[in-house]
Amino acid sequence: MDELVAEGLRIDAGARTLVEDASFHVGAGEIVALVGSSGSGKTVTARALLGMIPFAPGRVAGRVAVTVGGVTTTPRTDADFRPLRGGALGLLWQDARAALDPLRTVGAQVLAAARLAGITPPAAELLARAGFPDPTRVARLYPHELSGGMAQRAAIAVALARDSRFLVADEPTTGLDPSVQREILAQLSALAAAGRGLLFITHDLRLLPGFATRVVVMDRGRTVEEATSIADLTGAGRLLVEATRKVAGGVL
Amino acid sequence: MSARAVGMALLGAVIVAWGLALVAPYDVVADVDPTRASLAPSLAHWLGTDHLGRDVAWRLLLGSRAFVAPALLTAAVAGIVGGAAGALAGWFGGPIAALVRYGFTVGASVPRFVFVLLAGAIFGAAPTVLAVATGLACAPAVGEGVRSRLDELRRAEFVLALRAHGVPEARILLHHLLWVNARGLVLRHLFQAFGFFLVVETTLSYLGGFGVQEPTPSWGNMLAFEFGIPDGNAFAWMAPALAIWAAVLGTALLGQDLGRAEGADGG
Known part of the structure; x- marks a missing residue:
């Protein structure tokens, strides 16, 4: 069974400890929500999972294990992580537009990702799989011509083209309007239903009911709680739920 | 008409002239004929003749040989030397960038023309020497442009995203950035x-001494040779002067158009 595991992940930046102890696992087909207030260490955890912050004394400690097709690797160095990036592990960014090359069309970038995965379908087909109703038109657009929702969809198309087994999605719906948020979530649900594992990082608990299969709560650099639904949270997670309820009214 | 169209037409004409000059059956010495000195333009001599009776149109065409190939060499040297140094500095940053930038600053502090004259005086004024020296003189500007562009891009989110997609570092640098x-x-x-x-x-070649020498035509020596000749053919010096201006204008317009197409000006 494919699995992405973080055990006792600790991330330091100089004298500051950003993450003290993050432990969780994501199975194939699962959508695990990593929640916590801003500054609780979610984004650096995501970057460390892909080895974008190097494992080194005083930077990153702990263990990341990736199991794909029965083979488990515990990458530590950049060279260990490199072959895992893309195929085994993918990243969806909060600012999807900034994650696209400003000088190349969406179609060219999706195709380039597909080529890395060793496949060359038409760009329009890849974009259609990410839910674009008019893929041939979108393929010709440049990132600055995309709306926020379209940019995130394009980023999903790139991840699809790359065929990553696990996707780490860092606030992928933040800043999008509610109807677009729902569409993106539906798209991500479809990815998980197709057997990919998804680590969904967010501060917005309203997105989770009916979407996440499990919730991991992060508080001041530690993963403190885990539950299958936000209704079952008791400790720090409960406080987050209540804080959200206060601003969001009866949504939760 | 757009800057691009005008620029391409002007430079295109230069390149076509060069192509024709390479195969032209014209002998610079045999064409001398004092009996037809300083003739006005006619069907037989489209731009008339100079004071030695040589066909100005032919010599204008042949004059392109004096600079096109060496200028391409200049561009290649500037691009390779400046591009490589700039890429190295922009990609790695830190002490390497500091060192390369120091080199650029020192290089750029020598007036380009003086540098070329110096190289010509030391290594001889062959077109290749002048072309390489000019290329080296232009390299710091290319390098600094590349360096600052890469420096601003290498930490860009999309470069991190490419890395996260598993794109090899060399491909990120060579393909995506450069x-x-x-x-x-x-x-x-x-x-x-x-x-x-x-x-x-x-x-x-206008000043003489260095550069292409009579009787081999260059737009510079044509201008120098004919300007101020009493009762001369004005076309014999105006044509090369206009040709120089048009060719330089063509490079400037195309360069400007490229700058605009890319949006931001990286230096």
């Missing part, structure tokens, strides 16, 4: 280098 995101900038500098060599060559 080719996709810096080629317009480099090309603009190369057009400038091409134009600068034309100015260097025509100036040197």
